Amino acid sequence: MRDKDIRALIDKFFDGGTTLAEERQLYAYFSRGKVAEDLEKYRELFSDFALLPERRESHPFRGLHRLIAGVAASVVLVVAGYAAWNFYEYRQLDARYAGSYVIVDGKRIDNLREIRPMIESALADARDIEQTAAEQPQTADIEQELLERIGDPEDCARIKELLN
Template identity: 45%
Template sequence: MNTQELIDRFLDGETTVEEEQELCRRFLAGPVDPELEPYAEFFRDMATLPVSEKPRRRLRLVRRWMAAAAVVAAVVVAGVWGYVRVENQQLAKTYEGSYVIVDGKRTDNLVSIKDEVSQLLADADRIEAHARSQEVIGDAEQEVLQGLSPKQRKQIERLLNE
């Protein structure tokens, strides 16, 4: 069996202690193929360990922890991806058709213009509220003026014009 096949079996946890010792001997024997060089230091270090089943058990444990970490990472990535997707759908519902013109260029990327559009909507709400209050003031003035006699109106107009 060639060295690469032994390494593959080792990484899959299928090697015997004798096969692992053979791997260590091959890497200790001298130069290795350039594609195997990344494994050289590991197997040379492994050759210094006493022969027992403990390293194999530790390796299995490490592999299990690595597999668990990979699953957790996959779940986190999926969660983040799902969150971003939902946020983009909400943006599309809220700001559909919105765009901003900056330096003469139209931008309709909702993610990048979300803050500007939110600010514009808030400004529009303030303007609308202000307009309503001005309307109320105008209506109140009309009510007051309608309740006055013509003589009282002329006196008020004279006072305002002075």
Template identity: 35%
Template sequence: MELNKIELLIEKYFQGETNIVEENELRTYFSSLNVAQHLEQYKPFFGYFSLAADQKFAPEIPLQSIPKFREKDKKRNLAWLSIAASVVVLIGIGTYIYYNYEDANGKQDLGTYDDPEVAFRQTQKALALLSNHVNVGIESVHYVKEYQKSKELIFKQ
């Protein structure tokens, strides 16, 4: 009777329909010494699971394999980090100057004229404006000369 039950459990096991209690029955049966002759082929299969359950994984980590940073390595890394930071800063400054120089040169449009007569009239207008301002300045100089003459009359040196 027990042999029929074990055969049914094996079929259920390979179809994936067994529960934990039935799987434990199979493990205990195949770990015993009296296994039927025609079921001997399954003994290593179920015996493996019982052996695997007993095994514990204990990894050994050698402490000397962990790299230790020496002071020399830290200084070398700091030196490379400083060099890299300097390069980044120089590239940033160079880019800033390049784009600002392009903008400054592009905005220095002083005005050009294709027609020489228009250019001549604009030049005359600019020079007339300048002349008016210079004449105002010259009038102020005449007042200073008058002041100088009055001062000389009063304080006769």
């Protein structure tokens, strides 16, 4: 590189306008053995600069880009997770309650997610009713036992008629 160009680069350097590549050119120039006499005073300075960790080109919006990308990735993850959960929940509901529906004031609703509380309430009530119904045969057993204790067949028939 010509000395004239180096002098221009040095001026540019002190104005803060040099690129990384141009700064490397300056460091390379001053690291070789012989430099122009009027530029010798800069040798130590640029040698010191050459030892500093390389600065990165600063982009005004680098940080903002990263923030936006991070937020976008988070949103995509949340949406994908929600969609996956929704699909799983729908499959579970369908496996357990497919065919269920509700009619309210003449309007039919088939959306299982919407009517799930009513389905589960009806099934819970049914379990209680089945429990009550299961106790019923005990009454019939007691009647049967009573009739068996009565020896006389005619009395048995009369009481049976009364019970029914």
